[in-house]
Amino acid sequence: MKIKDMKTVxxxxxxxxxxSLTAQSINQKDSTQMRSIYTEALTKGxxxxxxxxxxxxxxxxxxxSKANEKAVTWAKSELDKLKLDRVWLQPVTVPVWVRGExxxxxxxxxxxxxxxxxCALGGSxxxxxxxxxAEVIEVKSLKxxxxxxxxxxxxxxxxxxxxxxxxxxTMRAYGASVDQRYSGARVAGKYGAVGAIVRSMNxxxxxFPHTGSMSxxxxxxxxxxxxxxxxxxxxxxxxxxxxxxxxxxxxxxxKQSCENLPEAESFxxxxxxxxxxxxxxxxxxxxxxxxxxxGEGSHDDGAGIVQSMExxxxxxxxxxxxxxxxxxxLFANEEFGLSGGKAYAAEAxxxxxxHIVALESDSGGFTPRGFGFTANDENYNQVLKWKSLFxxxxxxxxxxxGGGADIGPLxxxxxxxxxxxxxxxxxxxxxxxxxxxxxxxxKRELELGAxxxxxxxxxxxxxxxxxxx
Amino acid sequence: MKIKDMKTVxxxxxxxxxxSLTAQSINQKDSTQMRSIYTEALTKGxxxxxxxxxxxxxxxxxxxSKANEKAVTWAKSELDKLKLDRVWLQPVTVPVWVRGExxxxxxxxxxxxxxxxxCALGGSxxxxxxxxxAEVIEVKSLKxxxxxxxxxxxxxxxxxxxxxxxxxxTMRAYGASVDQRYSGARVAGKYGAVGAIVRSMNxxxxxFPHTGSMSxxxxxxxxxxxxxxxxxxxxxxxxxxxxxxxxxxxxxxxKQSCENLPEAESFxxxxxxxxxxxxxxxxxxxxxxxxxxxGEGSHDDGAGIVQSMExxxxxxxxxxxxxxxxxxxLFANEEFGLSGGKAYAAEAxxxxxxHIVALESDSGGFTPRGFGFTANDENYNQVLKWKSLFxxxxxxxxxxxGGGADIGPLxxxxxxxxxxxxxxxxxxxxxxxxxxxxxxxxKRELELGAxxxxxxxxxxxxxxxxxxx
Numbered sequence: 001m002k003i004k005d006m007k008t009v010x011x012x013x014x015x016x017x018x019x020s021l022t023a024q025s026i027n028q029k030d031s032t033q034m035r036s037i038y039t040e041a042l043t044k045g046x047x048x049x050x051x052x053x054x055x056x057x058x059x060x061x062x063x064x065s066k067a068n069e070k071a072v073t074w075a076k077s078e079l080d081k082l083k084l085d086r087v088w089l090q091p092v093t094v095p096v097w098v099r100g101e102x103x104x105x106x107x108x109x110x111x112x113x114x115x116x117x118x119c120a121l122g123g124s125x126x127x128x129x130x131x132x133x134a135e136v137i138e139v140k141s142l143k144x145x146x147x148x149x150x151x152x153x154x155x156x157x158x159x160x161x162x163x164x165x166x167x168x169x170t171m172r173a174y175g176a177s178v179d180q181r182y183s184g185a186r187v188a189g190k191y192g193a194v195g196a197i198v199r200s201m202n203x204x205x206x207x208f209p210h211t212g213s214m215s216x217x218x219x220x221x222x223x224x225x226x227x228x229x230x231x232x233x234x235x236x237x238x239x240x241x242x243x244x245x246x247x248x249x250x251x252x253x254x255k256q257s258c259e260n261l262p263e264a265e266s267f268x269x270x271x272x273x274x275x276x277x278x279x280x281x282x283x284x285x286x287x288x289x290x291x292x293x294x295g296e297g298s299h300d301d302g303a304g305i306v307q308s309m310e311x312x313x314x315x316x317x318x319x320x321x322x323x324x325x326x327x328x329x330l331f332a333n334e335e336f337g338l339s340g341g342k343a344y345a346a347e348a349x350x351x352x353x354x355h356i357v358a359l360e361s362d363s364g365g366f367t368p369r370g371f372g373f374t375a376n377d378e379n380y381n382q383v384l385k386w387k388s389l390f391x392x393x394x395x396x397x398x399x400x401x402g403g404g405a406d407i408g409p410l411x412x413x414x415x416x417x418x419x420x421x422x423x424x425x426x427x428x429x430x431x432x433x434x435x436x437x438x439x440x441x442x443k444r445e446l447e448l449g450a451x452x453x454x455x456x457x458x459x460x461x462x463x464x465x466x467x468x469x
Numbered sequence: 470m471k472i473k474d475m476k477t478v479x480x481x482x483x484x485x486x487x488x489s490l491t492a493q494s495i496n497q498k499d500s501t502q503m504r505s506i507y508t509e510a511l512t513k514g515x516x517x518x519x520x521x522x523x524x525x526x527x528x529x530x531x532x533x534s535k536a537n538e539k540a541v542t543w544a545k546s547e548l549d550k551l552k553l554d555r556v557w558l559q560p561v562t563v564p565v566w567v568r569g570e571x572x573x574x575x576x577x578x579x580x581x582x583x584x585x586x587x588c589a590l591g592g593s594x595x596x597x598x599x600x601x602x603a604e605v606i607e608v609k610s611l612k613x614x615x616x617x618x619x620x621x622x623x624x625x626x627x628x629x630x631x632x633x634x635x636x637x638x639t640m641r642a643y644g645a646s647v648d649q650r651y652s653g654a655r656v657a658g659k660y661g662a663v664g665a666i667v668r669s670m671n672x673x674x675x676x677f678p679h680t681g682s683m684s685x686x687x688x689x690x691x692x693x694x695x696x697x698x699x700x701x702x703x704x705x706x707x708x709x710x711x712x713x714x715x716x717x718x719x720x721x722x723x724k725q726s727c728e729n730l731p732e733a734e735s736f737x738x739x740x741x742x743x744x745x746x747x748x749x750x751x752x753x754x755x756x757x758x759x760x761x762x763x764g765e766g767s768h769d770d771g772a773g774i775v776q777s778m779e780x781x782x783x784x785x786x787x788x789x790x791x792x793x794x795x796x797x798x799l800f801a802n803e804e805f806g807l808s809g810g811k812a813y814a815a816e817a818x819x820x821x822x823x824h825i826v827a828l829e830s831d832s833g834g835f836t837p838r839g840f841g842f843t844a845n846d847e848n849y850n851q852v853l854k855w856k857s858l859f860x861x862x863x864x865x866x867x868x869x870x871g872g873g874a875d876i877g878p879l880x881x882x883x884x885x886x887x888x889x890x891x892x893x894x895x896x897x898x899x900x901x902x903x904x905x906x907x908x909x910x911x912k913r914e915l916e917l918g919a920x921x922x923x924x925x926x927x928x929x930x931x932x933x934x935x936x937x938x
Contacts, residue, residue, distance in 0.1 A: 039635045165913070166508045168862055203913060367836070367892050369863060393637055394838060396865035423836050423892065425913045444634070444672060444894045 030389055030462070033320070034455045038393060040314050041451035048443040050078065050306040051365070055296035055438035062293040063333035064096030064264040071289050072267045075305065075330050079271040082313050084328075086274070089267040092332040092343040096264050097122055099293055100257030103228060107238055108133065109248040114241070116234030118197065119209040119294065120256040121181060122336055123216070124227045131255030132156070132195050132226060138242050142179060142187045153192035156252050158242075159184045160199045160235050163428070170424040171363065174201055178212070185227035186217045196227040197252065199235040201428060207231045208433040211292050213336055228254055266290075268340045269330040273315055275461075277323040282348075283460055284327050284358040285311050285453060288334030288341075288406055295436035299427065302438075303365025303446055305330055307420075310450035311457055322461045324356070331406040334362070338405055345409030357416045357460045359453060360404025364430070365446040366422035370395050371456065372402015374417040378466040383416075386459050395452055397421050414467050416460070420453055499858055499931070502789070503924045507862060509783050510920035517912040519547065519775040520834070524765035524907035531762040532802035533565030533733040540758050541736045544774065544799050548740040551782050553797075555743070558736040561801040561812040565733050566591055568762055569726030572697060576707055577602065578717040583710070585703030587666065588678040588763065589695070589725040590650060591805055592685070596664070596695045600724030601625070603663050607711050611648060611656045622661035625721050627711075628653045629668045629704050632897065639893040640832065643670055647681070654696035655686045665696040666721065668704040670897060676700045677902040680761050682805055697723055735759075737809045738799040742784060744930075746792040751817075752929055753796050753827040754780050754922060757803035757810075757875055764905035768896065771907075772834030772915055774799055776889075779919035780926055791930045793825070800875040803831070807874055814878030826885045826929045828922060829873025833899070834915040835891035839864050840925065841871015844885040847935040852885075855928050864921055866890050883936050885929070889922055 041047070058074060061067040072089065079087045105118040120126075137152055139145055140161040145152060159180035163173040178201055185196040200210035209229045216224045230238065241250055269289060275281060287304020291297020308328045315322065332340030348355055359371075370390075373380055380400060387398050403417030411417055422445070430436040510516070527543060530536040541558065548556045574587040589595075606621055608614055609630040614621055628649035632642040647670055654665040669679035678698045685693045699707065710719055738758060744750060756773020760766020777797045784791065801809030817824055828840075839859075842849055849869060856867050872886030880886055891914070899905040 038637070042634045165511045168507070168917075170913070367894050394866065397863065425836050425917070426911050429911070442895050442898070444639070448637075448894070 027389060030459065033458060034389060036318055037314055037454045037458065038451040040318060041310065041447045041454070042444065045310060045447040045450065046313055047306040047310045047446045047450050050309060051298060051302050051441060051446065052438055054302050054305065055298045059296045060293045061289070061291050061297060063094040063266055063290045063336050063339070064261070065293070068266060068290055072269055075269040075289060078309060079269065079328065082271065082316055084271040084273055084312060084316070087271040090270055090344065090347065092266050092268055092339050093263050094266045094333040094339045095337055096261040097336060098259060098261060100126065100259060103254065103256040104131065105228070105230070105254035107241055108251040108253055109241060111248065114237060116237065117207050117209050117231040118228040118234065118254055119211045120228045120258040121198070121214040122211055122292065123214050123260070124185065124256070124258055125224055126257045126259055127226045127255050131253055133251050133253045134194050136238070136242060136250060136252045138239060142183055145187050145191060149191055152188055155193055156195040156197055157184065157188035157193045158197045158238060160239055162199065163201060163203050165203055170203060170428050173203060174428060177201060181212050181229065182214055185214055185225050186219055189216065189219050189223040189225040193225055195225050195254065197254070198227065198229050200229045200232050201431065202232045203428050205232045205236060207233050208435050210432045211294055212432045226256060228256060266332040268332050268344050270327060271312060272325055272327040273312065273322050275322050275324040278464070279325050280354050281324040281356045281464065282327055282353055283324050283457060284329050284355060284407060284410065285457055286329035286331055286406060287361045289330040290333045290335055292335055292432045294432060295430070295434045296438055297436060298438045298441050299364040299430050299436050300432065301334070301362045303441060303449065304361035307361045307446065307450040307453055311454040314454045320458060324461050324464065326457060326461060334406050341406035341409050348410065355410045355415055356465045358403070358407035358410045359418050359420070359457060360407045361420040361449060361453060362404050362406070363420065363422050363424065364427045365441045365449060366426060367445045368395060368420055368422050368449040368452040370397025370399065370421045371418045372399045372421055374401060374403045374411065376414060379416050382463065382466055390452070390455070393448070393452065414465070416465055418456070420449055422449055496858060499928065502927060503858060505787055506783055506923045506927065507920040509787060510779065510916045510923070511913065514779060514916045514919065515782055516775040516779045516915045516919050519778060520767060520771050520910060520915065521907055523771050523774065524767045528765045529762045530758070530760050530766060532563040532735055532759045532805050532808070534762070537735060537759055541738055544738040544758060547778060548738065548781070548797065551740070551785055553740040553742055553781060553785070556740040559739055559813065559816065561735050561737055561808050562732050563735045563802040563808045564806050565730040566805060567728060567730060569595065569728060572723060572725040573600065574697070574699070574723035576710055577720045577722055578710060580717065583706060585706065586676050586678050586700040587697040587703065587723055588680045589697045589727040590667070590683040591680055591761065592683050592729070593654065593696045593725070593727055594693055595726045595728055596724050600722055601664050601695060602720050602722045605707070605711060605719060605721045607708060611652055614656050614660060618660055621657055624662055625664040625666055626653065626657035626662045627666045627707060629708055631668060632670060632672050634672055639672060639897050642672060643897060646670060650681050650698065651683050654683055654694055655688055658685065658688050658692040658694040662694055664694050664723065666723070667696065667698050669698045669701050670900065671701045672897050674701045674705060676702050677904050679901045680763055681901045695725060697725060735801040737801050737813050739796060740781060741794055741796040742781065742791050744791050744793040747933070748794050749823050750793040750825045750933065751796055751822055752793055752926060753798050753824060753876060753879065754926055755798035755800055755875060756830045758799040759802045759804055761804055761901045763901060764899070764903045765907055766905060767907045767910050768833040768899050768905050769901065770803070770831045772910060772918065773830035776830045776915065776919040776922055780923040783923045789927060793930050793933065795926060795930060803875050810875035810878050817879065824879045824884055825934045827872070827876035827879045828887050828889065828926060829876045830889040830918060830922060831873050831875070832889065832891050832893065833896045834910045834918060835895060836914045837864060837889055837891050837918040837921040839866025839868065839890045840887045841868045841890055842885060842887045843870060843872045843880065845883060848885050851932065851935055859921070859924070862917070862921065883934070885934055889918055891918055
């Protein structure tokens, strides 16, 4: 290396030193503001009371249901009370599916019947009124069904690949298994199966069946078959009994009366604080107001709803006047087709609104661990500089990749989508089941999530994003 | 800066680069081993079944109780099954305190009585058989009692300073409040109070009273007064009613029949894998086998017990032959005087054993977040080099300070004490109450803790510590 190069190296070092000094002075104000935000959320937070109301007084609120309408009215009225600059409802057309009567199921054997817990998957058709009884064939993958081909004809295909427990993030274990739920009936139906039973997306062995969306894809009416999730306990039992299938004369029976109804109208509930300096730069924070029809939708996504509302409340309460426009969006119908997210993005596109940042919380109300970012290098590098500000709050994960289903349609080349990353270990104990109730949410964990969201929204508002211009 | 200096800078850069290469090759083997450890714990782990047995078949196991004896027998037999090199019991003399009949308490007013939930604090004396009825004076600190002086005479002092919710780590909120529980009765008794009621160490508002140890210090027999914890709901009610004390003619009544009995014999349960290369360097991993007499002691400290046992099982199962001696110690009586930890350290001292490392898990079976280390600079810097190995498992906290009550007496100038740091948000929902039961523990969170402990024990075994020689 030449002396000239060395001089350049030294210049760079001095430059980096200066940057670090600037960063330090910025950080002092930011860390003070963040401390206020966390204190507000932990000592005077509203998330827990809001979630209590949403869970217990409204409860499960599938798109198109009466409860969903109640949730829209409640959310708008709570946002109104916050005295934001503007609160409004954005109409969204949503598909409607209803579960009907409680499902019934049992394993029929030569030694008697064994009752098991199932629930129809969202979008599934009903069985005939008397139910469906057929022999069972157990598989571990969609591919296995394709390989079996005609052999599944007239049978119930039982998808029983467990979520892989060795994944550290349970979301990855979910991603590795959920194709069975979403596409199992479509594939089995194509080969002439008469029903599809899917092991619940659950890492625990318990009695809760987990619902969730499924799709028949391009299947003909004939190829559409009823499908349901079975609890992990039920799946284990069925699999065990299938080992002696012939001797047992084993058949599976289930009955469900779910149906798809005509579309209905629902709403995205939106509130905003107008930016004082760059009102056209919009920062969104949100979650989805709908839930599945089991439990109370407290983690999924009641938590994200009340945390997003709390971000706005904290800005108002602490008199943080944003430079950019901050908008809370409580999306309609995420669970059954993403209608709210699509409608919101379509209107934003039509109005040529500039959404620079969108943050979603839709991974449960557990202790926040960090964020996942979908951003270009320049913007990702900017957020990495904020990481140390979050250290005192035990927020460590600033990962690449992530965002949320509802905000996905807002993605542009230069904007930033991010998702809150709560601890994922308990999420699938509750997800889409009767167990997803208010009592499963810890007050402090929920509040810490809200404070973490408010903090990063505060930073994005203060510093904006890099537009690459 | 002179050219000579620049050359030095460059040399340092090259040197740092070489170090990073070496570190990389070390890390490859270590990261592979750690992946195996986590997979073993998450897919074939025994912690959850062990904890189920310990919680449901043995349950609460206060030092000196029959259940504690059962726990000792069970733990030894489970360690025997692991075929360690040696398993033994170390006798420990423990104080014995029994709760007696379930406590009764109510707030007596002109408008009727309000029943509240209390539990005697560990070490407290009983009330008289008919119970104790007296006027109440509410305080927020020990100091306030000292300032009140004679005014507390004949009264029940009600310590009602809440745990501060704005602390991020709940352990710090506990540390900021627990003086009321430990010393409240001692101080109030000195000034002539007849009883002391302490707001439970709980960040939630609920109906569980939280027990825990207290001390009369050097108080005379006359200055010893009965003391109990009141649930946070009870504390809120009492405080509210006290606002209209005179109009209400408010008094507090409680009755408890607890007593201190003669000392008994218990045991530390110990198992070890002999080191192949440095058998005299001992690495301890442990928790405490006793619990309070409420609930099932599942988080406190059943979790730490089964995690410590699991570390040994994983070493055996994965055939990791340690270079140093690894010893699991399930300590007797942590809760009521630390007898096991003191006895263990005393014998180690007598035998001139060289304990280089001791790890304790005694903060609940929640998602592990990291460790707290009590170590000199040299050893702390060594563990910091391992931090990146833990990144894939979302273990981020490598803090200074920490260890555990039981291993505390093992501290030497150059050795390393460390404590597992699980997420702390839910700990005081359960701590020392009827709510600390098996169902409050999540299987994966428990397992991740065990794998995290096994991983750092593996690293300490592989690299030893810096002895500063």
